[in-house]
Amino acid sequence: MNKEIYAMRSGMPDSMPVYAQSPSKPAKRRTKPKMYRSLLYFMISLPVTIIYFVFMVAGLAISIGLTPVFIGIPLFFAVAKGMDYIVRFEQDQMRSLLGIPVHHEERGAPVQVERAGFWQRMMMGFEAEQFIRNLMLILGRFVSSIVFFTLSITMVAASLGLITLPVLHQIFLRTMDLNILENSVFALFQIDWTQTQQYISYMAAGVIVGMIGNYVIRRLMDMQRRMLFVADEEGQPYSIQS
Secondary structure, three states: OOOOOOOOOOOOOOOOOOOOOOOOOOOOOOOOOOHHHHHHHHHHHHHHHHHHHHHHHHHHHHHHHOOOOOOHHHHHHHHHHHHHHHHHHHHHHHHHHHOOOOOOOOOOOOOOOOOOOHHHHHHHOOOHHHHHHHHHHHHHHHHHHHHHHHHHHHHHHHHHHHHOHHHHHHHHHHHOOOOOOOOOHHHHOOOOOOHHHHHHHHHHHHHHHHHHHHHHHHHHHHHHHHHOOOOOOOOOOOOOOO
């Protein structure tokens, strides 16, 4: 009689079979934020980014101006640390918005931190490369927030304006006897369409502009994610060198 030999783990009964599990690769997930969340992000980011920019410029200017005094150097390191917190906060916000798990970096604390002096404590967490990166990120974030906010509001306003144009036309026509479509595109090109056909064409154009705006806002969000060095896949840290 043939005897089959099975590989069993120690401490497990013989009647319990063990199946080998092959390691599976993590599935890639494409992040697609919702339209209204992206729009809300761009609207809020404009005033917040202005605060970041003012903090950075004012802090660095004051610390450089007070360099001959003792307080200038500690203030510079404090501003640099604040810039690092700002960048990390923005990266966490982007990951939360896109549904990407937050991977916290584990940094071992030095053994002799308590015995370190005042100047050693300030220099311990400062990295010149990281400081330059944070400086460029905040500057780029300041410029991009203005551009992205303008483009997003323009696309949404154009779409809503075209969709609600028939309603507004009727309101102005009946309340103030004002025909806002008197010099419209149809009258300019002498297209003899009825008022209903014009209404339908305006609303269809508004829907098309809205679809284009939805795509544009999603692409802007993807550009913002890349500018903040946030990876779009699980478990894939975004490196500066990549």
